[in-house]
Amino acid sequence: MSTLSVPHLLGIKDLTPEDLDLIFKTAEQFKEVINRPIKKVPSLRDITVANLFFENSTRTRLSFELAEKRLSADVVNFSAAQSSVKKGETLVDTVNNILAMKVDLVVLRHSAPGAAYFLSQHVDASIVNAGDGAHEHPTQALLDAFSMREALGRDNLKGVKVAIVGDILHSRVALSNIFCLQKLGAEVLVCGPNTLIPKHLHELGVLVESDLNTALEWADVANMLRVQHERMDLPYFPSLPEYIAQYGVDRKRLEQLSRIPVIMHPGPINRGVELSSDVADSEHSIILQQVENGVAIRMAVLYLLAAQRTPHYTS
Numbered sequence: 001m002s003t004l005s006v007p008h009l010l011g012i013k014d015l016t017p018e019d020l021d022l023i024f025k026t027a028e029q030f031k032e033v034i035n036r037p038i039k040k041v042p043s044l045r046d047i048t049v050a051n052l053f054f055e056n057s058t059r060t061r062l063s064f065e066l067a068e069k070r071l072s073a074d075v076v077n078f079s080a081a082q083s084s085v086k087k088g089e090t091l092v093d094t095v096n097n098i099l100a101m102k103v104d105l106v107v108l109r110h111s112a113p114g115a116a117y118f119l120s121q122h123v124d125a126s127i128v129n130a131g132d133g134a135h136e137h138p139t140q141a142l143l144d145a146f147s148m149r150e151a152l153g154r155d156n157l158k159g160v161k162v163a164i165v166g167d168i169l170h171s172r173v174a175l176s177n178i179f180c181l182q183k184l185g186a187e188v189l190v191c192g193p194n195t196l197i198p199k200h201l202h203e204l205g206v207l208v209e210s211d212l213n214t215a216l217e218w219a220d221v222a223n224m225l226r227v228q229h230e231r232m233d234l235p236y237f238p239s240l241p242e243y244i245a246q247y248g249v250d251r252k253r254l255e256q257l258s259r260i261p262v263i264m265h266p267g268p269i270n271r272g273v274e275l276s277s278d279v280a281d282s283e284h285s286i287i288l289q290q291v292e293n294g295v296a297i298r299m300a301v302l303y304l305l306a307a308q309r310t311p312h313y314t315s
């Protein structure tokens with residue numbers, strides 16, 4: 001069996017194009033499984049996974065939990081809000097206490113960039129980064145690329161033009177998508193107000209465009225990002241109505257294009273801000289397909305990481 005080149009999934013930056021291919025091929029098989037009447041396989045029987053969420057999540061947390069259950073893993077869930085973290089316990093102490101209960105894999109979401117890497121250096125378990133601050137969100141980028149391939153009817157993304165639009169500065173999804181799409185041979189453009197585009201982003205080899213109509217006319221796919229009000233300690237644009245006028249996508253804007261791109265959003269959506277409801281719910285949007293594909297991608301990642309730790313469990 002092929003294996004990943006890494007013992008943890010900390011970021012897309014660490015993966016090779018062969019890793020990406022292996023994850024997509026494995027996810028294709030699991031997508032077929034989760035569309036059967038009996039959606040469960042015994043691949044991770046006797047493997048225990050801890051989902052540690054130190055930051056809010058709906059999609060990622062539920063998607064990992066469902067992926068683990070579809071693979072027949074034993075699952076424990078931890079949410080910082082109801083834990084002894086509130087009494088001052090450190091991340092490493094928290095995780096070591098959980099590992100003492102014989103946990104094999106840890107899925108971690110944390111507000112600190114590098115938290116998943118830090119954990120991987122201090123505990124004996126495979127770590128999956130489910131989002132670390134504004135750094136990386138690797139499974140989101142994997143499910144996004146998988147969904148693009150599916151929507152475009154292609155088995156690769158070579159030469160595909162992807163515009164990432166909105167609050168790039170605070171977005172872990174943007175960075176993981178840039179790394180993933182470039183490794184797959186896609187062209188990437190970022191579009192947003194200058195204040196929400198990191199100064200040195202062009203050094204990553206992406207195009208930078210401030211005009212949304214130009215970006216959408218260029219793109220095969222537009223991945224719309226949420227304005228992350230909760231991470232903004234400064235006013236990055238004059239007002240929300242002005243942001244919407246310049247960077248919001250509604251049907252009228254799409255209908256002026258010579259060709260409408262595939263519309264994506266990682267969620268949660270600020271409806272009426274980055275996307276109007278008539279676009280979010282339109283035939284051009286693949287937002288719910290992204291969510292469905294998230295389960296198959298996370299099953300693939302967990303399966304491949306578990307196979308490295310305990311090859312006798314998976315075959």
Ligand code: CP
Pocket residue numbers: 056057058059060061131137140266267268
């Ligand atoms: N896309 C995403 O990470 O959503 P959640 O914050 O709800 O997990």
